[in-house]
Each structure stands twice: as structure tokens, then as C-alpha cells.
Amino acid sequence: MDSAIPRPDVGVQRRKLREVSHLQIPLCNVQNIIDLGEQGEVCVTNDEGQSETLVADLIIGADGTSSTVHSIVLPQTKRTYAGYVLVRGLVPTEELSDDAIRVMDFSATLCWNRNSQMLSYTVPARKDGPPNSHNFLNWGWYVKKTEEELNELMTDGDGQRHHYTLPQGGMRAHLADEIRMTAQDELSPQFAEAVEKTKLPFVQVVTDSGAPSNVFSDGKILLVGDAAGGQRPHAGSAVTMACFHAHLLRLLLQGLMSLDEWSRETQFVSSALVKAGQELGSICLSTDLDPSEKAKSFLGGSLAAQKLLTEKWMQFWKENK
Template structure:
């Protein structure tokens, strides 16, 4: 009888990456039915790249019912070390923290959503509103699904945002080169200078950092991990467009995946590493077989709720990576959303209204902080 009086509400989540999985878990905890729609036809667990593990992500993992302690979520580093361009140590500080990988967190969160509710190869084409309390998602091929809430968790290039919002990200004027090197393949000089620490080095228009992360298949055993590096370089629009055109001939606007970087840009990286980087970082960059790249962009929307559609994670705001906050922001958005929907189980609009303001503030604060950090590091700004 109670189930008939209060039928379970249904959420449609567009985007099956971390933001979508975080949101799906928290809505399940709040008693909602959840379906996640991912445009890719393949699993997403092969993506490279490191994440600094933040408390919000750990809190969400625990609330999802996953029992993992900090040491099983990533690789611990002991110190933060800043190198001068000549390789001498400018600053060394004891600062323990844990670094993990996108892949490890994705695998954990994906295990909590049953396959029947995770729909691959689902390309959103439109959103319509049958009434004030429901929303319908239309997909390529003619499929459509209706729910009480649609969550745009489809990343920094969000199609949900393009459909219903006017906000577009701004290019920050620099890109992040990235790479992963197997721990057991680290050059000797890189191993001596970088291994086990969270390391940084700056030069004119250049800022690089690196740390150990879980290895293939989320392996945490010493010797089986990856060294993850991120190198920020000032790049104008014309050069960015050239870099983002991969070996497959596809002209991507803001990223080129691992394995698709053209040979000329690998050679360019080697040359620049020789000129700008201290020896340890120089060696690790030159030892990277398949570097990849992403453009740094800024975004923070003024509204995250439009009727029964909301934006979450990077779809709503894109903090620069210097803040180490992209994943933790998505987790915080999802945690707060779950709390709000549980606090107002019979008034979804009230829950969304209460949820929205703090999340907008969070996105704008991180945008401002990221711009300040990045401009100071790359352009020498205040």
C-alpha cells in the first residue's frame, strides 16, 4: 500500500563516467530508481591519468557501501618536492597524501551499478518536458526514456548543457601534456629524483608535476604502478588546434587521447623537455611512449537547475587541474544531492532548490581559485 502511495522516483543520468556514477550511487541511497546512459559503446575503465584522492571521494565510496581503506585506494606519497630547472631542490616538505587513478575509482563505482541500469552506446539527441514534474530524454535511434529528474553528468563538453544552457567554457591559453610510465621502466635519474614523492618544477611558461598512481588493472604493488606526470605549457589557439588533430585525422577541439598524438608533437615534447625541464622530469617525459594532451578551460554556470534537469560535475563547472578538485567536486555535488533528496523526499523541486545554491558557489569559488593558481604558474600573474 505504501509503495502505491509513494511510487519510487526515477532519475535519468546522462554520462556514465565518474560524475554519473557518483550521482547514481547517491540517488540509489536516497531510494530512487536510476538509469545511466553513456554515449560510448565500450567500457571506460582503460583511461589513463592520476587523481589526488580527496576526502569527498572517500566519503562517497564509503556511503556507497564499498569497504576500502585509504591505502587500498591509491599510492601514498611522503613529501612535496619543488625542483629548480637545473635539478637542484628548491623546497622539500613533509606532506603525506594519497594519489589514485581515474580507472581505479571508476572500477569501484561501476561495480555498484547493475548492467541492466547502465546503458552503453546511448547518444542523447534531445530533451523534452511532458509536464512540470517529468522530463524525457531522446536518444539516437528513436529510443526515449522519461523520469522525474534528468542529471547532466556528461563532462566538460556536456551535450545537456549545450541543449538547455548558454554557458560555454573559455580556453585558458595553455594545455596539459600528460603521460604514464610503468614504474619498472622509470629511467634511473627519474627514479632517484622523483620516485615516491609528489614533485613539481616550473620554468618560463612551463609547470610540471608528477607522482605514482595505481598501475594496469589497478595494481597497487610496488614495481607494478605507473608514474603519472602532467606538464602545463602555454599554447596559442592555432597550435592547440594542430596538437588536437590526432593520427586518425580527427580534429578534436580540446583533447587528444592516449595513442593518437601525432609523431611531430612527440618530437616537440622531447625537444621542449630538453630545454625546460630538470633532469628527472626530462627523462620521464622522454621515456613516455604515448603522451596525450588536454586543453585547460574555465567554466562555472550561474544556474545548475532548469526545471527537472540539473548539471553536475564538470558539466556545470570546470576547475583547472591545479585545484585537484574536479573529481572531488563531482563527489561533493552528488553527496549533497543525495542528502537534499532524502531531506525532501516528497518535494523534488524544493530539494533541488536547496541543493543548487551551495553547489553554484562551490563551482564559482573553484573557478576563481583555479584561474588564480594557473595564471600565476604559467603567466606570472597574481
């Protein structure tokens, strides 16, 4: 077990990205894109459910890991299951024992096991709460699941199969009980307590997705953020990468960098971080390494990924390019 994960020198909080990205952006759902030569036609459904067609000089696919824009420009690259899931839960901190609070210490804490890995950190009770109002322990436990086990886990009480996220309240009671029992056998007592006290566990499926290119139709369509490279969550750098892509996009639109340079730099960072996430995942789920070896290798890999991201930020920030 280890505590106090070193933070990256440059990091952007997910809540900040969400605050900014939900400002003043009209809601619409992209359905299709048609290349018109000089311009592109985007077919959307607006928030009233009506179809609209927009004509654009530049189309930026920033629509996340299950990106529609990505699937239109790169139909051959699919989002694939990585072989394990992140079982997650939230527990009010006042319900935890003094022992659990002492170990988890309200900061990021990792628990290393023979065949899985768990992490915890605290979050505000409300999404819009101040950052220092930490009232919930947020935990995530990486666990391997075969395709068959995954199907069972991701099917809720109404028989609906969820693709990538099983929401709170969706997990069937016997599966939640199984998870609590396994936690007693495999985790340290403090982490097992957090799992035991979680009323509604939920699940995020860990996937891989990447793009061999992020520029299409002679520069009329670009992919950024998760749409360009969906990272496994281990490095905790996906938000910072998405913001790096956005920063370089600003430089591109201001004419301070060429399209080739934009593509090269953003692709370099995406592919390095996608690869780092895969390597960190292999360490976390390895059955060959003992827990202390896992902790050491993980911290080395994690710091290397954060160093790369920080150096790239500094390069393009300092030059104010």
C-alpha cells in the same frame, strides 16, 4: 621543485568514482530533453543504437564537462579554451634512472619553471591493479599554445582534429620530438628524462566551463559534477566536488534539504573551485613570477581550495543532513 603536495583532508580518488559510476547504469546517450510541464521527456540512443524516449520526474545532468544536458539547458554558455594544454605521458618506473626516481620519489612532485609547470605521480600499471602496485610514472606538463599551435598539436597523423583529448598514439612524431627537445631546455634533468623516455605522449586541452545556475525547468532538471562546473585540473579537487554534489543530491532527494539550499551550496562550491582552478593556472603559467614565488603562491591557493571543500564536506557530513 617541490615534493609531497599536501593532500586534502577529504578527498575521493578518481578511480573510485569511476568504479562506482560504471556499476549498474544502463548505457544510453542523451540526445535531447523536452519539457512536458510536470515531467521531462529524455530522448536517448541506447547501446544498440536505437532511439528511445523516457519520461522522468527528475533529470540529473551528470554527463561531464562536454555535457549534452548543459548544452540543452544553457546553450549560451560554451566550453572555452584556457590558452594552454596538459601534455602527458606514462613511463614504466623501471626505465627511469636512480636520480629521477630519487627526485620523483613515487609521490606527487611538482617542477616549477619560468613559463610552464610540470607534475608527476605514480599510478598502477593496470587500471584495475591494487592502489599500491605503482609501476608507471604519470607526468603532466602545462604548456601554453596559441590557437594555431593548438590546431596543429591536436591534429593526428590521419588529419583528424581532436577537440579536447589527443589520445596515446595520436601525436605526430615530429611534434613529440619537439616536445622532448623543449623539455631538455626548460625542465629539470629528471623531468626532462621522463619526457624523453615517453614513447607515446598525449594531450588534454585545458578548458573553462561554468553554469550560472544548476536548477532548470522548475527543479525538473539539475546539473552536477563537471556538467555544472568544469574545473581546470590544478587543484585536483574535481572528483571530490562531484561527490559532494552527489552527497547533497541524496540529502535533497531524502527531503533533508530544500532545492534552494541544494542549489546555493553546490553552486557556491562549484564556482569557488572553478575560480580557484583559474587562479592556480595563472600562477603555473605566469612569466612574471619566479619559480619559488610560483610554488609558494600555488601551495597557498591550493590549500585554500582544499580547505573550503573539506569544510563543506564536514558541514553536511557531520549534520548528517
